[in-house]
Amino acid sequence: MAGLGRNFQTLLSATVISNLGDGIATAAAPLLVASRTDDPVLVGLAVFAQQLPWLLFSLVSGVYVDRLDRQRLIVVVNVVRGLVIAALAVAVWQDAATLLVIYAAGFLAGTCETLGDNASAAMVPAVVPSADLPRANARLQAAFYLVNRFAAPPLGAALFVVAMALPFGVNAATFVVAAVLIATMRKVGADRPVSPGQPVPSDVPRRSVRADIADGVRWLWHEPVIRMLAVALCLMNVTLTAGFSILVLYSRDRLGLSEVGYGVLITMSAVGGLLGTALALRLQGRFDGSVLLRVGLVVETLTHVGLALSTTVWLAAPVLVAFGVHASVWNGVTVTIRQRAVPDELRGRVQSVAMMFSIGGHALGALIGGPIASWLGLAGPFWVSAVVMAGLTAIAWRPFGRRLVTASPATTRIRPAR
Numbered sequence: 001m002a003g004l005g006r007n008f009q010t011l012l013s014a015t016v017i018s019n020l021g022d023g024i025a026t027a028a029a030p031l032l033v034a035s036r037t038d039d040p041v042l043v044g045l046a047v048f049a050q051q052l053p054w055l056l057f058s059l060v061s062g063v064y065v066d067r068l069d070r071q072r073l074i075v076v077v078n079v080v081r082g083l084v085i086a087a088l089a090v091a092v093w094q095d096a097a098t099l100l101v102i103y104a105a106g107f108l109a110g111t112c113e114t115l116g117d118n119a120s121a122a123m124v125p126a127v128v129p130s131a132d133l134p135r136a137n138a139r140l141q142a143a144f145y146l147v148n149r150f151a152a153p154p155l156g157a158a159l160f161v162v163a164m165a166l167p168f169g170v171n172a173a174t175f176v177v178a179a180v181l182i183a184t185m186r187k188v189g190a191d192r193p194v195s196p197g198q199p200v201p202s203d204v205p206r207r208s209v210r211a212d213i214a215d216g217v218r219w220l221w222h223e224p225v226i227r228m229l230a231v232a233l234c235l236m237n238v239t240l241t242a243g244f245s246i247l248v249l250y251s252r253d254r255l256g257l258s259e260v261g262y263g264v265l266i267t268m269s270a271v272g273g274l275l276g277t278a279l280a281l282r283l284q285g286r287f288d289g290s291v292l293l294r295v296g297l298v299v300e301t302l303t304h305v306g307l308a309l310s311t312t313v314w315l316a317a318p319v320l321v322a323f324g325v326h327a328s329v330w331n332g333v334t335v336t337i338r339q340r341a342v343p344d345e346l347r348g349r350v351q352s353v354a355m356m357f358s359i360g361g362h363a364l365g366a367l368i369g370g371p372i373a374s375w376l377g378l379a380g381p382f383w384v385s386a387v388v389m390a391g392l393t394a395i396a397w398r399p400f401g402r403r404l405v406t407a408s409p410a411t412t413r414i415r416p417a418r
Contacts, residue, residue: 004128004132004135004136004139005127005128006186007127007185007186008124008127008128008136010181010182010184010185011120011123011124011127011182011185012139012140012143013181014178014179014181014182015120015140015143015144015178016143016147017174017177017178017181018078018174018175018178019143019144019147019148019152020147020148020151020152020174021085021152021170021171021172021173021174021175021178022148022152022171022174023147023148023149023151023152023153023155023156024152024153024155024156024159024167024170024171024174025085025156025167025168025171026148026149026152026153026156026266027152027153027154027155027156027157027160027167027262027263027266028156028157028159028160028164028167028168028171029046029102029106030043030046030047030247030248030262031157031160031248031259031262032092032097032102032160032164033046033099033102033248034248034249034252035164036097036098036099036102037099038249039370039374040246040249040369040370040373040374040378041370041371041374042099042370043245043246043248043249043370044245044246044366044367044368044369044370044371044373045103045366045367045370046099046102046103046106046366047106047241047245047362047363047366047369048245048363048366048367049102049103049104049106049107049110050106050107050109050110051110051241051359051360051362051363051366052107052110052363053107053110053111053113053114054110054113054114054355054356054358054359054360054362054363055356055360055363055364057111057114058114058118058352058353058355058356058359058360059213059216059217059349059352059353059356060209060213060352061114061115061118061348061352062118062213062216062348062349062350062351062352062353062355063209063212063213063216063348063349063352064115064348065115065118065119065122065347065348065349065351065352066122066212066345066346066347066348066349067212070119070122070123070126070348071123071182071183071185071187073115073116073119074116074119074120074123074179074182075179075182075183076179077112077115077116077119078112078116078175078176078178078179078182079175079176079179080112081109081112081113081116081172081175082172082173082174082175082176082179083172084105084108084109084112084172085105085109085168085171085172085175086168086169086172087105088101088102088105088168089165089166089168089169089171089172090165091105092164092165092168093163093164093165114352114355117355118348118351118352118355119348121335121347121351121355122347122348122351124136124137124140124339125339125340125344125347126344130339130340133336133339133340134280134281134284134332134336135281137331137332137335137336137339138277138280138281138332139277141273141276141277141280141328141331141332142274142277142278144273145269145270145273145274145276145277145324145328146270146274148270149266149267149269149270149273149324150267150270150271150273150274151267153263153264153266153267153270154260154263154264154266154267155167155263156263157259157260157262157263157264158260158263160259161259161260212349213349215346215349216346216348216349216350216352216353217349217353219342219346219349219350220350220353220354223341224399225337225341225399226337226338226341226342226350226354228396228399228400229334229337229338229354230353230354230357230358231357232297232392232396232400233334233354233357233358233361234357234358234360234361235361235388235389235392236300236361236389236392237358237359237360237361237362237365238361238362238364238365238368238388239300239304239365239384239385239386239388239389240300240361240362240365240385241361241362241363241364241365241366241369242365242366242368242369242372242381242384242385243304243307243365243369243381243382243385244365244369245365245366245369245370245381246369246370246373246378246381247262247265247266248262249373249378250307250378250379251265251313253378254310254311254378254379255310255311255312255313255316256312256313257313261313265313265316265317265320268316268317268318268320268321268324269320269321269323269324269327270324271321271324272320272321272322272323272324272325272326272327272328273324273325273327273328274324274328275321275324275325275328276324276325276326276327276328276329276332277328277332279325279329280328280329280332280333281332283329284329284332284333284336289333289337290400290401292329292330292333293330293333293334293396293400294397294400294401295326296326296329296330297389297392297393297396297397297400298393299322299323299325299326300323300326300389301386301389301390301393302322303319303320303322303323303326304382304383304385304386304389305382305386306318306319306322307319307320307379307382308379308382308383308386309379338350338351338354368381369381372384
């Protein structure tokens with residue numbers, strides 16, 4: 001971590017801790033829902049409840065990420081998330097965790113995420129020089145895949161087998177620890193146009209939330225590359241979550257895996273993600289971003305085809321590894337493009353619009369995955385997703401080959417792709 005500074009090291013440490021808890025819950029939460037129902041629609045609704053706040057509140061959250069002290073906001077949000085998950089752990093322990101309780105906890109945790117995740121993403125360019133953003137994003141990606149997707153899910157499944165409430169208690173504790181770490185960060189001098197805690201100067205007019213939201217939406221919509229990325233991510237996440245929302249049933253009933261086997265299956269994409277983070281910087285240095293984005297569209301399409309055809313873990317696992325490599329490289333390219341292009345005073349709002357498209361896609365995918373599985377079987381969502389992704393690939397192929405943002409906000413320039 002040499003050269004990226006103490007603040008980034010602290011932010012990375014907090015990210016590792018919170019990703020540990022999230023990864024544990026990634027495996028434990030679907031198992032909890034599956035212990036209450038076998039209906040794929042109800043299983044998918046649990047994912048939808050957690051992602052729905054991104055459709056409802058993301059734009060408003062982005063405004064307050066730009067208005068408030070981001071560091072303090074992350075601390076408060078992590079504490080609240082810890083309390084929500086702790087309440088769920090108590091409900092599970094008391095055998096009072098009905099589907100309604102699970103949905104409510106997911107919705108409240110998701111609401112907190114709209115603030116916390118937006119603020120965390122907006123802080124990265126403030127603590128790392130523009131030239132170091134690819135390296136910083138690669139390390140954050142590596143932490144995500146190593147902890148959230150690789151190490152934590154099997155642990156979460158194992159803890160669930162020991163005691164259903166245990167993984168949620170651990171998840172709650174990790175949020176509190178992450179909040180303490182963020183609180184120890186040094187103040188970021190350029191993080192706010194107006195110093196935190198100080199009144200807005202009298203000559204600066206107070207603006208409505210609606211006007212601030214409009215600024216973020218307008219900026220994104222008038223940047224062709226950023227706009228196309230937002231639309232593409234939305235559709236990619238709709239198709240991805242349509243299948244992954246019922247993955248716990250797919251792994252059990254189609255692949256014949258146990259609870260622990262399901263946790264291990266989730267880690268396969270993490271294995272690929274780790275490989276992707278190791279390759280990302282080299283690939284970005286060797287190939288134009290347009291090449292990496294186009295290849296990513298093809299790989300994601302083939303991922304759905306592979307999972308639709310798989311009837312054994314020995315086929316599904318390599319497909320998920322390949323998907324993980326693609327996802328890691330894709331995220332590294334798109335996040336760096338957006339961070340370099342967006343001015344600091346708009347980062348929270350533009351990030352919130354992008355996240356609304358991105359995670360809103362997850363929410364819509366979770367809503368339709370269950371009904372499609374009930375209609376076409378457990379492989380059905382993957383077949384439908386493959387068709388949609390083929391269409392998106394055809395539509396986005398030319399825009400992604402046209403031009404990409406390659407510089408920082410201060411010297412932003414657009415160049416033709418090679």
